[in-house]
Amino acid sequence: MAPMRSNVSKRPNITAKLALGAFLAALALPGAANAMPWSWDMFTQPSYKAQEDLPPARPEGVVPASGHTYVKDRADSARLKSPVEPTSASLERGEAMYKRYCAPCHGDTGKGEGLVGQKYVAPTDLTTEYVQKKPDGDIYYTITSGGLAIMPSYGDSVAEADRWHIVNYIKNNLVPRAATPVSASK
Ligand code: HEC
Numbered sequence: 133m134a135p136m137r138s139n140v141s142k143r144p145n146i147t148a149k150l151a152l153g154a155f156l157a158a159l160a161l162p163g164a165a166n167a168m169p170w171s172w173d174m175f176t177q178p179s180y181k182a183q184e185d186l187p188p189a190r191p192e193g194v195v196p197a198s199g200h201t202y203v204k205d206r207a208d209s210a211r212l213k214s215p216v217e218p219t220s221a222s223l224e225r226g227e228a229m230y231k232r233y234c235a236p237c238h239g240d241t242g243k244g245e246g247l248v249g250q251k252y253v254a255p256t257d258l259t260t261e262y263v264q265k266k267p268d269g270d271i272y273y274t275i276t277s278g279g280l281a282i283m284p285s286y287g288d289s290v291a292e293a294d295r296w297h298i299v300n301y302i303k304n305n306l307v308p309r310a311a312t313p314v315s316a317s318k
Contacts, residue, residue: 201292203273212269216296218304226301227309229294233275233286234258241310242302253282258302259310271299 203209216222231240239245242258249255256263256279263271275295278285290298 203269203276206270206273206277209269209273210267212267212272214268214272214296214299216293216300218300222297222300223305225294226297226299227305229290230298230301230306233290234298237283242306243310255283259307264303264307268296268299268303271302272296275299 201212203212235246237244237246237249237252237255238258239249239255244255244257246255258264272295274283275290275298276285276287286295
């Protein structure tokens with residue numbers, strides 16, 4: 133009985149060593165490991181592929197009802213005229229959107245004291261004459277396409293109308309707000 137038992141206990145040992153060897157070999161050969169079925173089985177599936185079929189026919193007489201404002205570059209943006217009057221509703225909306233999208237860097241005052249602005253590269257002070265004298269379209273362009281150097285673009289996240297509301301807020305209310313202490317403005 134005793135010799136048999138020792139035989140049985142040795143077999144798993146050899147199997148484990150073989151398995152480990154095979155595993156290490158697979159690791160050493162990434163090409164071979166990638167050829168395992170689980171690395172490509174998601175490719176062969178019965179899903180519908182893009183452009184596989186013709187697009188549905190467009191109903192007759194249909195034309196696009198809206199489009200995007202096209203600007204070639206920053207210089208070209210100066211000609212844009214804001215389609216949004218700086219009404220109190222626009223300024224209110226602009227302030228809310230400014231606080232959501234711009235204040236994290238530029239700060240509630242526009243001077244660059246936002247929490248991200250302090251850690252990131254110092255943002256341009258939006259209360260300076262340099263920014264305040266800019267054409268509306270130039271600021272619109274900055275929101276849409278980003279700053280001169282590293283400010284990211286917000287064209288993907290801020291709707292076109294909201295960009296103009298933000299421009300209205302920066303041009304009309306940001307400086308007076310910046311002059312008012314935060315506690316007094318509430
Ligand atoms: C992630 C931080 C960050 C956010 C968010 C941000 N900015 Fe900026 N902004 C900067 C930095 C940094 C600069 C200076 C460097 C540059 O121009 O790229 C700058 C520059 C500017 C300028 C001056 C560009 C010029 O012509 O010199 C304007 C105007 C401006 N930002 C407006 C905005 C507005 C409006 C928003 C909100 C929609 C906004 N920024 C959101 C970081 C930010």
